[in-house]
Amino acid sequence: MTQRSGKFLSQPTKAKLGSVATGLMTASWLLLQSLGGLPPALAQEADPQADELTYSGLLEKIDQGEVERVEIDPTRRVALVELADQPEDAPPEKVMLFSGDRNPELIERLRDNRIDFEVVEASDNGALAWLATNSLLALILIIGLLMILRRSANASGNAMNFGRSKARFQMEAKTGVLFDDVAGIEEAKEELQEVVTFLKQPERFTAVGARIPKGVLLIGQPGTGKTLLAKAIAGEAGVPFFSISGSEFVEMFVGVGASRVRDLFKKAKENAPCIVFIDEIDAVGRQRGAGIGGGNDEREQTLNQLLTEMDGFEGNSGVIVIAATNRPDVLDSALLRPGRFDRQIIVDLPTYKGRLGILEVHARNKKIDPEVSLEAIARRTPGFSGAQLANLLNEAAILTARRRKEAITSLEITDAIDRVTIGLSLTPLLDSKKKRLIAYHELGHALLITLLKHSSPLDKVTIIPRSGGVGGFASYLPKEDRGDDGLMSYAELVDMITVTLGGRAAETIVFGEDEVTQGASNDIQQVTNIARQMVTRFGMSELGSFALENSNSEVFLGRDLMPRSEFSEEMAAQIDRQVRNLVKDCYLKACDLLGQNRPLIDRLVDLLLEKETLTGDEFRQIVSEYTGLSEKELAKSMAVG
Template sequence: MGRNTFRNIIIAIIVIASISIGIKKFDLLGLESPETIRNTAQLNQNVVSSRMTYGRFLEYLEMGWVKQVDLYDNSRNAIIQASSPELGNRPQTIRVEIPVGASQLIQKLKEYNIDFDAHPAERKNLFISLASNIILPILFISGLIYFFQNSENLGGTSGPSPMNLGKSTARFERRPDTGITFKDIAGIDEAKGEFEEIVSFLKEPEKYTIVGAKIPKGILLVGPPGTGKTLLAKAIANEADVPFFSVAGSEFVEMFIGIGAARVRDLFKKASENAPCIVFIDEIDAVGRERGAGVGGGNDEREQTLNQLLTEMDGFKENKGVIVVGATNRVDILDAALLRPGRFDRQVTVNLPDRLGRVEILKVHARNKPLSDDVSLVQLANRTPGFSGADLANLLNEAAILATRYKKSKITKKEVNEAADRIIGGIAGTPLEDTKNKRLIAYHEVGHAITGTVLKSHDELEKITLTPRGGAKGLTWFTPNEDQTLLSRAALLARIIATLGGRAAEQVVFGEPEITTGASSDLQQVTNLARQMVTRFGMSNIGPMALEDENTGQVFLGGNMTSGSEYAENIADRIDDEVCKIINYCEQKAIEIISDNRVIIDLIVEKLLDVETMDGDEFRKLLTTYTVLPNKNTPYQSKFN
């Protein structure tokens, strides 16, 4: 018997039982039974039918308007024949419901000389009575239980059935084929090396056990979103060639008490039965958050689930051969008991790729894409600092979509650059008309470009454009020569000066009254950066002191951290003074640079208004006709005190 056939039989039993129980309910509620319906159908169809209350029926009796009465359902219902002057003495068939306890009705009918007849209820067969009252309800309930327990096997919905809430929802693959190998992973060589060792342990355990080594129980992948944590899990699932369980941390947490812990137990029970195997828990912070911070005094459902997870990973009962791989980008909120050796023995940090890593990642994602000869992946990697592997994959995919839009058979440099611009700055808008606003925006952007170009410690100019992107009417991009993990005081000052260069150009060219609101975001950036120099980096006359926590923004008072925003002993005023000194100095430096290059600015603006977009090489070529550009390899010497 096929699964679908059996399922249909179960459904048929449920339907029959429902009908039987429904008929019984009609009888119990005093509604029309089949016998009543049949008798009523035999009445003259030409006679008007209506309903009447019992009190009105008694009034009809007293008035002598009732001619005949038929009693049904053990005198619980009556159908009367009556005629009243109110309706022109026209014969009527009226139904009346007799209330319980109306025992004097027969006596009244005799008293008023009414012709009446009582119709007995239909006697039911004993077997039918037993079937409808006992057997079918039992079958109905049993069918429902069986149906819900086997809804997935019988072709039902894919979601968990009500009877299986405690079962693990992890996806299981005995021999996973994810299509991802270690060759498809680039830019995170350190993390890949850790997993290659785990795969080697699973394939050749004797090589490690001979020296007393034990396989790690857990590996925790930590890093920003998009850096390849889940991709690593897919690779190890494919390379290890052992049973693989994958589940999201949020799938353990339910509103019902005990469901999450039951799912954890069921998951590790299945994993133990298939050992050696790998269990991958994505976004483990959903269930592994530090205990004591939840609702209910540390006794909520999520914490009970975490307690069960801790026990299963390293409790009294040991799970041999089960490797747990977790992934999160919020390791700081995980419970300390979850991070200790014996549970997660290794914590692998998957950082954003460096320049060489970005080149390798771009090569991986460019394998199946026809690139033109003018596309340089090295240049693209230089232009995309801070991009994750997912960002780079999306960039090349956007370039391929643009090439299809332009009906090209290969991806050219134009599509790659446009895709990068879309991701960094947003979708291009309609170019502005040649008006006063457009000219002012041109001077503003050229101000950024010139100040950044002449400063020794600033990044190189990549591009300047007047094409609106996102919320910006114009953009100026700078590209660092190398990944800047550490920034000097000179580099920070150079960034503030270049950011204020746009406003300085407005002030020098158009005068103080014509300064616009276009620099509002620039002012927010420089204020934030200058404040960090004072409170976090110790780059002010206050001294090398950390006055704010870099991650939380909390302030330090007397050596202790507090969530407040007030400082002791007028320190807040000193911070504000130092911030103002830094910003004022940088503003004067920006105005000085703009004033020194006032002549060439007009030439560059006219050129920019004509071409809309100018790359860094062309800009520097124009600027060198008037100004000697510094060697960017020589640090900028600040005179700020």
């Protein structure tokens, strides 16, 4: 171990002292030069005058009688010579002498020729320059050592401050966000409004025996507005507000996280009533006993201290803890019980009305064309979170500025939706076999979307490539807002698989089995996943209505290290057979429908190659002319949004 106190210095410290010494020597040399301490030889080399009077030349001029007066300075080794033929206002000639004594030869020659001369004893600046240089060197060395000692002291002080909380503290959190600025999550706002009322008017609830909740856990997918809600609570309540991330509790040293939890709650008690907001609490609140092997787990120590502070022997009256996470499944059960987090508020993805409210909030500061309908945008963006909707309008504004328009139009909105969901549009392909193959592939999807009874209405089909290797796509509008937990029937799932296999079916019918490409690889993966869930989790097969697989089988969450098979090998073979039969039946259905409408596909391909993009209305109009079905029937006549 390298010691930094006493008589020992580390290697980096010695290197720093060496660089400081080198700099000091350079500064001393420059100072010595500025004080006139250079030797005459070096000074003479620096003089660029080629016709300067030399010592031998001076002796010759003395013998020839061309010198009127000489002033000798033995200290500086200089002689100032006044010549007889020089003008009166001209400065005397300077001659460098070669010896530091009285120059007896020169003085004797001056006396022999009876020339007026004077020996001047100038002050010796050498000692002064030496003293100044060494004093400056010593001063810089002392300053350097003091800086090194101060840095070492700060380092040792920081080591003692590891256990202090890093929470940001504000007496009145002026976040600039109120509940009016939060839209799309009305139920969560109502729950949290009560928390604000608890803080402002606690007597209103304590009078009837109600107690202030100790903790509120916000659960939701990323981008649904959990942190925004916490800012709104802080802005509405007007009470002291502590904010910290869960990752800031954990350090390399064991016990630091627990110490920071203690310090945080100590400060919170001193400023009660107040709010403590912990973002991403799953960083410290994971299930205990999840690690493999023994040892003192720093995360577990931090979690234990957090559990004690929230509901232990010593209560924290007036301190409300608000935490946010998108992984409630990994949190410890002791953290979720009443008395710690009394309320668990689900911040879900917004519905149609919620998306409309979010769009209205983010459209306040944007110039949008009056013809743009926010209701239409809300219907076209099911499953979008609040952050995604804000990003959507921002992308539309960027496209508007790039195209030098004064307001956002429907075209920018459409392009922004495609850019957010699919990717950035690239240069269209030239007419080639690849472009025609992509057209047939995407029309296979689009035609099945239009013809199948339980599929959603087609939005558009395009063969303009996108970033990420997407050659084209066919998008549809969902019939209704389902969310992640929405209900889908067996017929809808089967039609979804059939539509997904439409691209591969179109390639097979038009180009043959030998010309099928790997373009449907992503479609096949999606189909396999849906079909397997229908058999093993949804009970939609001949095997029966029971679950054969568990969706949560992660290791390091207090579960088994080795995955355990939940069924026999014979059942596994039956599952594979059921999945294969389901996918095969859907593929044959797709091939049959596309084969019956082969002339229509060729007509649509020619039109798509010409326009490169067909909207859902244009597509349905052409299909209705060929099949005799009305556009209303093709659009499934179901309300969208």
